[in-house]
Structure formats: C-alpha cells, structure tokens
Amino acid sequence: QVQLEQSGGELKKPGASVKVSCKTSGFTFTTYGISWVRQAPGQGPVWMGWISAFHSKTKTSPSFQGRLSMTTDIPATTAYMELTGLTADDTAIYFCARDLAADTGGGPFDYWGQGTPVTVSS
Amino acid sequence: DIQMTQSPTSLSAFVGARVTITCRASQSISQFLNWYQQRPGEAPKLLIYGTSNLQSGVPSRFRASGSGTDFTLTISTVQSEDFATYYCQQSYTTPAAFGQGTKLEI
Secondary structure: OEEEEEOOOOEOOOOOEEEEEEEEEOOHHHHEEEEEEEEEEOOEEEEEEEEEEOOOOOOOOOHHHOOHHHHHHHHOOOOEEEOOOOHHOEEEEEEEEOOOOOOOOOOOOEEEEEOOEEEEEO | HHHHHHEEEEEOOOOOOEEEEEEOOOOOOOOOEEEEEOOOOOOOOOEEEEEOOOOOOOOOOEEEEEEEOEEEEEEEOHHHOOOOEEEEEEEEOOOOOOOOEEEEEO
8 A cells, every 4th residue: 555654753953954754655656756745833734845756856836945855765765855944934744745746746645644743943 | 826715714514514615726727626634633635636536535425616716625414524624725836735724613
C-alpha cells in the first residue's frame, strides 16, 4: 500500500534551517511528484512547492522563494524539504503529499505523510 | 495568485442532515477543483478531485459540482464520522491554493 513516512518533530531557533524527509513506498517513486504543504496552528493548509522525482524539476510558491529547497533520493524513494531563515511564523506542521499532477505539480494530493511538527522558538 | 474563498466558515448540523459547502475562486479554474476532509490531528484526506470525481473509498453521500469560479460540496446524509473540517483546493495553476476551511460541527 502507498505510504509516506516523515521524519520526526523539530525544535529550531530563529535563523536556523530545518530539513524534513519523506520516505515513500508502495508506488513507483519516479512516476509521481511530491508536494510539500504546511499548516500553521488553527490555519488552513498552504502549498509550499513541488518536485518531480523523474525530472528533478521543481516549482516553488513565491511565498517561499529563496528559502525552500526540495530534493529527492531516487534509490531511497525519499523526498526532502529544507527551509532556511526560520522565524516564529514558520511554526507549523509540514506535510509531504503524493501529487497526481506528475508533470506540473499543484495537486490533487491523494496520499499524505503523517506530518512533521516544526517549532521555531528562541 | 488565485485565491479560494469558502463559505460558511463553520456549520452546525445533526446526523442525517444534508449540508452544502461552497467554494469560490478569484478567477476561473475550469474544473481543477479538489475537496479534502481533515479530522483533528490528521493529515487532509482527498475526497473529490476534478470538481466531481469521487476518490476511491469515499462514500457516495459526498457529491460535488461546479465549474469556472463557483463550486459546491454536498453531504447528502451527514454521518457522525463526517464532522471535520473541509477544504477546497485549486490545481489549475501553481501556486496551488486552499480555501480557509469549513468546520462541520454537531
């Protein structure tokens, strides 16, 4: 069955970076893309960006341009998201999701990881 | 960027009721509209994709329609497990965007 398993929660200081992993299984990793979505406490989800494992092509929301890096390790069927320059506003749960728009990104998202809580505090 | 607006933001209903949630896009998105259900402490779950296509395993009491800028999600007979927050999401273009959510409460 399709599974996306994310790395554990993180506590970071302002200005630091965080890297979250998303280990996938149960499907051909290079056939799909992975989108990253975050959700601040009590807020709706926000799309951050997308990476195509096959092409290593990415799309990044303007809201995260310059701070977001997405990569994949094809043999390990794992996607990674790194966000730099953290502030308290980046405190949220970060999700990876399988993206059915294989060539363009942006959803729909049919399988999701369990979420990785990231807290930014001094 | 395309903005998505849902109404209402919260909704009270009894088990067995029929409820409708609306979603409006700031510009036409054709039929690239998806609906998700999110229960507390869980990841969102895809219910409907491409405006009206039921995701595998989703009960048929969930129905959706629309095109262009205006879309609706209807639950024909609300069950106890349906009390959750619902989000629409446009996949017409990036950046993808979600609505602010509609919380369905008893």
